Amino acid sequence: MMTSGDIRQKFVAYFQKQGHAVVPSSSLLPDDPSVLLTTAGMQQFKKYYTGEADAMKDFSSKSTASIQKCFRTSDIDEVGDETHLTFFEMVGNFSFGGYFKEPAIRYAFEFITQEIGLTIKYVTIFEGSHGVPKDEASATVWKQLGVSDIREEGIGDVFWGPTGTEGPCGPSTEIYCTNTNGQDVEIWNIVFNEYYCSGSREELIEQKEGVTLKPLETPGIDTGMGLERLCMIAQDAKNLFETDLFTPLIALLPESLDVRIKRIIADHGRATAMLIADGVRPSNKGAGYILRRLMRRAMVYEHQHALSPEIMKQVLATVIANYSAHYPELTSEESVIMQVFQAEYDKFTKTLQRGVRELEKVAFLDAASSFKLYESFGLPYEIIKEMGGTRADDLTREDFEEEFRKHQEISRQGQEKKFGGHGLILDTGELKAGTEEELAIVTRLHTATHLLQQALRETLGNEIHQMGSDITAERLRFDFNFDRKMTDEEITKVEKRVNEWSMMHLPMQYQEMPLEEAKTTGALYFFKEKYPETVKVYFAGQSLESAVSKEFCGGPHVDNTARVGIFHIVKEESCGAGVRRIRATVE
Numbered sequence: 001m002m003t004s005g006d007i008r009q010k011f012v013a014y015f016q017k018q019g020h021a022v023v024p025s026s027s028l029l030p031d032d033p034s035v036l037l038t039t040a041g042m043q044q045f046k047k048y049y050t051g052e053a054d055a056m057k058d059f060s061s062k063s064t065a066s067i068q069k070c071f072r073t074s075d076i077d078e079v080g081d082e083t084h085l086t087f088f089e090m091v092g093n094f095s096f097g098g099y100f101k102e103p104a105i106r107y108a109f110e111f112i113t114q115e116i117g118l119t120i121k122y123v124t125i126f127e128g129s130h131g132v133p134k135d136e137a138s139a140t141v142w143k144q145l146g147v148s149d150i151r152e153e154g155i156g157d158v159f160w161g162p163t164g165t166e167g168p169c170g171p172s173t174e175i176y177c178t179n180t181n182g183q184d185v186e187i188w189n190i191v192f193n194e195y196y197c198s199g200s201r202e203e204l205i206e207q208k209e210g211v212t213l214k215p216l217e218t219p220g221i222d223t224g225m226g227l228e229r230l231c232m233i234a235q236d237a238k239n240l241f242e243t244d245l246f247t248p249l250i251a252l253l254p255e256s257l258d259v260r261i262k263r264i265i266a267d268h269g270r271a272t273a274m275l276i277a278d279g280v281r282p283s284n285k286g287a288g289y290i291l292r293r294l295m296r297r298a299m300v301y302e303h304q305h306a307l308s309p310e311i312m313k314q315v316l317a318t319v320i321a322n323y324s325a326h327y328p329e330l331t332s333e334e335s336v337i338m339q340v341f342q343a344e345y346d347k348f349t350k351t352l353q354r355g356v357r358e359l360e361k362v363a364f365l366d367a368a369s370s371f372k373l374y375e376s377f378g379l380p381y382e383i384i385k386e387m388g389g390t391r392a393d394d395l396t397r398e399d400f401e402e403e404f405r406k407h408q409e410i411s412r413q414g415q416e417k418k419f420g421g422h423g424l425i426l427d428t429g430e431l432k433a434g435t436e437e438e439l440a441i442v443t444r445l446h447t448a449t450h451l452l453q454q455a456l457r458e459t460l461g462n463e464i465h466q467m468g469s470d471i472t473a474e475r476l477r478f479d480f481n482f483d484r485k486m487t488d489e490e491i492t493k494v495e496k497r498v499n500e501w502s503m504m505h506l507p508m509q510y511q512e513m514p515l516e517e518a519k520t521t522g523a524l525y526f527f528k529e530k531y532p533e534t535v536k537v538y539f540a541g542q543s544l545e546s547a548v549s550k551e552f553c554g555g556p557h558v559d560n561t562a563r564v565g566i567f568h569i570v571k572e573e574s575c576g577a578g579v580r581r582i583r584a585t586v587e
């Protein structure tokens, strides 16, 4: 069987032979402020496409190859099935003004069919749109190589980038192989970086006004192949978790444990070790929050299933042992990884233990008493359900969440009573805060409100606009024109969108300008409202042009969308004819 080690070696040797400089993986914490964590191999090379840096000078070659540590936050909740991971390794070759389509495709073909010995099922090419022509050249090369199943796809599938708010991008061609279950799996994405896009990927696809594609200073090649998927195909494994990258981790877990949980622990363990080694520490925001979430999820399972507390440490130790030859930082940070994990474990265990002690005192665990345990002791629903045994037989997640909503409502009313009196340090009409602490929260909720409005427009249509907004330290409340209940999918999509923007670390800034000029920026405003001659346009993004959200607004806002935290829609309800109301929180 071809091991993951063999594949790594073959890849490096093959591309070295073709004149590529082999470059070590960069950190999972990128220099690039437009992304939270490294998501692709090309990220460390962005500046060689834009002309800001010179590959000849830095690598003595116009082409490089790397095996890059990557992390995709968008997939966290999907982990547990057969195909999703948070951390993964991206194998890729790059050219900056060196070779272009023909060699790039030929290298990939040779590597897959000859070096690894796989059969290509089919390839895809760009069908042409958005002012970019159909990729006839790639089709010709594939035909010459004897690949006859060539499928045309659109901008959503075979056009890559940009990452973050702007950057290099271009059409791509993808290689598909069939796995042992008979499913076609995308193996390799070969991107022809030809353009610099002035906006985000979504803006490009939607053809947002002002978003342009300009020819790149140094066009080139950016290819990416997930090592885990390649191993799955090369090793005839049924899924990613049955490859040699995961079997040593899965083997540490009790056989009887649910397969989904085993995969989550294996994935999160790998990601935890890698993130800590790159300097991430658990916290309540940004990358630190991601790490905390991964660790605590694994810990909840550990408690739920009474696993030995040593298991997670064994998983970490095995990750370190198996990967340290490729990522030496794992060795130098070994004790730090263990310490950080232990400290978080102790902290979370205390929370859980205190909660569980209280739980033992409760005779009957209905929604109300369970919610109280959550509220006072931070005990998650899953733990209450599990540890409660027969006392929690009647407890359902729906009732628990309903209790949560009721609670929000009560605290909102309390808040309104409180705010009816005096002593507010901030009262803009829309935003109200009684203390510095509350001020900090309402400011985050205010930025979240802007992002929410934009996400609603993207999801439900551009005719959506704000009809009312009210923000207290407990929640935001946003009214908008829409004539039916939102579906669960729409609500999830909106939440996800807002959280993506917050994870993109977009600067939140404003420009002051004359009213008439401000109206031409595309910023949202109330048509009926009388504005002063000069207004502030608040926007989330590197520039007003590339911003994901812009609105006439007096502030205050956080300085970066990352500070919004995790955004959560608590309730969506009717509030009059053709008007819907959303309540949402940030944590």
Ligand code: SER
Residues within 6 Å of the ligand: 039, 040, 041, 042, 092, 160, 189, 190, 191, 222, 223, 224, 225
């Ligand atoms: N950047 C492209 C991707 O991430 C190819 O490497 O798929």
